[in-house]
Amino acid sequence: MSGTDLLELSGLVAGYGRIEALHGVSLTVRAGEVVCLIGRNGAGKSTLLKTVAGLIRPTGGRVLLRGEDISGRPMPWRTRAGVALVPEGRRVFAPISVHDNLLLGGYGRARKAIAAGLDDIYARFPRLAERRGQPAGTLSGGEQQMLAIGRALMAAPSVILLDEPSLGLAPRIVGEVGDIIAGLAGAEAGVLLVEQDAAVAFRLADRGYLLDRGHIITSGPAATLRNDARVRSAYLGAIPAPGEQHH
Amino acid sequence: MEHIPGYVLIGLSTGTTYAVIGLGIALVYQVSGIINFAQGDFVMLGGLTFAFTAEQGAHPVVAAALALTVTAGCGAALHLAVLAPARDAGHDRLIVLTIGASILIQGSAVLVFGADQHFAAPFGGDRQFQAFGVSISAQYLWCAAAAAAVAAAVWALLSRSQTGRAMRAVAADRETARLMGIAPLRMGLIALLLAAVLAGIGGVVLAPIQPPDATAGVPLGLKGFTAAVLGGLTSPLGAIAGGLVVGVVEAVVTGLVSSGYRDTIVYGLLVAVLLVRPGGLLIAAVRERL
Numbered sequence: 001m002s003g004t005d006l007l008e009l010s011g012l013v014a015g016y017g018r019i020e021a022l023h024g025v026s027l028t029v030r031a032g033e034v035v036c037l038i039g040r041n042g043a044g045k046s047t048l049l050k051t052v053a054g055l056i057r058p059t060g061g062r063v064l065l066r067g068e069d070i071s072g073r074p075m076p077w078r079t080r081a082g083v084a085l086v087p088e089g090r091r092v093f094a095p096i097s098v099h100d101n102l103l104l105g106g107y108g109r110a111r112k113a114i115a116a117g118l119d120d121i122y123a124r125f126p127r128l129a130e131r132r133g134q135p136a137g138t139l140s141g142g143e144q145q146m147l148a149i150g151r152a153l154m155a156a157p158s159v160i161l162l163d164e165p166s167l168g169l170a171p172r173i174v175g176e177v178g179d180i181i182a183g184l185a186g187a188e189a190g191v192l193l194v195e196q197d198a199a200v201a202f203r204l205a206d207r208g209y210l211l212d213r214g215h216i217i218t219s220g221p222a223a224t225l226r227n228d229a230r231v232r233s234a235y236l237g238a239i240p241a242p243g244e245q246h247h
Numbered sequence: 248m249e250h251i252p253g254y255v256l257i258g259l260s261t262g263t264t265y266a267v268i269g270l271g272i273a274l275v276y277q278v279s280g281i282i283n284f285a286q287g288d289f290v291m292l293g294g295l296t297f298a299f300t301a302e303q304g305a306h307p308v309v310a311a312a313l314a315l316t317v318t319a320g321c322g323a324a325l326h327l328a329v330l331a332p333a334r335d336a337g338h339d340r341l342i343v344l345t346i347g348a349s350i351l352i353q354g355s356a357v358l359v360f361g362a363d364q365h366f367a368a369p370f371g372g373d374r375q376f377q378a379f380g381v382s383i384s385a386q387y388l389w390c391a392a393a394a395a396a397v398a399a400a401v402w403a404l405l406s407r408s409q410t411g412r413a414m415r416a417v418a419a420d421r422e423t424a425r426l427m428g429i430a431p432l433r434m435g436l437i438a439l440l441l442a443a444v445l446a447g448i449g450g451v452v453l454a455p456i457q458p459p460d461a462t463a464g465v466p467l468g469l470k471g472f473t474a475a476v477l478g479g480l481t482s483p484l485g486a487i488a489g490g491l492v493v494g495v496v497e498a499v500v501t502g503l504v505s506s507g508y509r510d511t512i513v514y515g516l517l518v519a520v521l522l523v524r525p526g527g528l529l530i531a532a533v534r535e536r537l
């Protein structure tokens with residue numbers, strides 16, 4: 001594989017006890033890219049992200065971060081090495097203040113790095129700065145998603161895994177969150193995005209993979225994928241025609 | 248009836264110990280989901296080690312330091328040797344394990360210290376003070392000061408340090424805490440260590456008033472548990488308030504009715520709260536104030 005691969009999965013097998021949910025999945029994410037992972041409910045998308053993050057231990061295959069096999073590494077190590085997951089359903093720490101949620105995102109980092117990270121997040125998300133003292137559970141859905149993303153960014157990640165960030169958000173907020181995600185991929189960082197909203201997924205992604213019952217069945221540039229009949233059926237016909245804008 | 252203020256004062260004095268025990272139980276429950284029924288035995292162990300060592304002629308400060316070391320070691324051992332290896336057993340079985348640990352600690356204490364009570368001198372000499380027509384040992388001021396210091400330290404830890412934040416994160420959402428790179432088991436160890444040290448402190452300051460023997464821990468643990476339940480089990484502040492309430496109820500019943508009904512009333516309170524408001528009585532009031 002080329003030297004610029006940030007994240008590479010090869011033949012990944014993982015599941016829950018006896019239930020195998022991924023049957024040998026291979027994909028790559030390069031720095032600067034937003035890669036989307038598409039699939040019906042139950043296809044194994046969340047399982048894949050959790051396995052990369054370290055919540056699930058794979059039973060086969062490898063997870064490579066900048067060429068190094070990290071499959072056996074514990075989660076604190078992965079967090080420090082730059083893997084961050086924004087989980088399905090946001091999962092902010094509801095009773096804990098916005099500010100402390102962000103500080104927790106920087107857990108294990110040096111005091112100075114945390115302070116610099118906080119300044120950056122508050123500059124990026126002024127709404128979080130205004131609400132820094134209130135319990136995260138009292139934020140609106142969109143604000144909670146911003147907090148979940150901000151919390152992940154506090155770890156200064158290079159691989160950002162997002163699990164259905166637009167789920168349950170009002171259409172206007174979906175656009176806003178989409179803009180945030182578009183800004184996450186950079187010179188050092190790549191994004192692996194699981195997204196049910198086809199319009200959001202194809203607006204943001206450079207490339208994509210279609211996951212079906214634990215197998216990758218097709219992949220390619222976003223522009224090609226969006227016209228693929230199998231991709232369309234995975235989204236149950238919810239894809240707007242090419243050129244149509246999402247608001 | 249004119250004696251009630253005096254009884255309340257006595258109750259608040261004894262309640263400080265229950266508050267410290269309840270605080271430890273609430274901390275551990277919050278972080279690990281385990282109700283530690285050995286918490287009272289940590290108090291016994293701290294008090295007994297302190298009194299026994301002081302009887303042998305050790306300086307009280309040395310004896311206290313030794314007592315805290317022993318309880319901390321015992322807390323760490325309980326976590327590392329029993330609770331962490333059995334973590335997949337489910338919370339109800341882990342609770343049974345803490346009851347087993349309680350019996351084991353009592354047995355070991357009998358072997359080491361014998362079955363008799365041991366005596367320690369009050370810290371500032373044997374003085375009493377009078378208020379509202381009752382006479383109270385000045386040692387209770389030490390108990391109150393220890394409880395206040397411990398509560399302030401726990402509050403500072405939980406709200407001001409990254410470790411304390413991590414403990415609250417584990418309590419709020421274990422899996423997501425792991426995503427942050429937090430190790431929940433390690434937080435559980437810290438919580439139990441902290442709870443053991445708190446209990447040890449409670450045992451040391453209580454020893455001159457209630458000379459401990461190996462069986463002293465169980466009733467203290469149950470009253471601390473009642474305190475924690477009154478406070479909603481997961482609230483450190485609620486547990487402290489709960490401890491004071493238990494102390495006052497106990498003292499007023501003893502004063503107005505008879506000391507024979509004291510424990511019946513306290514445990515009756517526990518059962519009533521568990522039946523009526525399993526979420527705790529005090530936590531709602533405390534939350535509203537925050």
Ligand SMILES: Nc1ncnc2c1ncn2[C@@H]1O[C@H](COP(=O)(O)OP(=O)(O)OP(=O)(O)O)[C@@H](O)[C@H]1O
Nearest residue numbers: 016019021039040041042043044045046047048088
């Ligand atoms: N905790 C679990 N225990 C057992 N099986 C699970 C668990 N979580 C998911 N599964 C199973 O693993 C498979 C993949 O689930 P996964 O959550 O990865 O799907 P998904 O693609 O994220 O779906 P969705 O779009 O609904 O979020 C499913 O068959 C699911 O039933």
Ligand SMILES: [Mg+2]
Nearest residue numbers: 045046047088
């Ligand atoms: Mg999912």
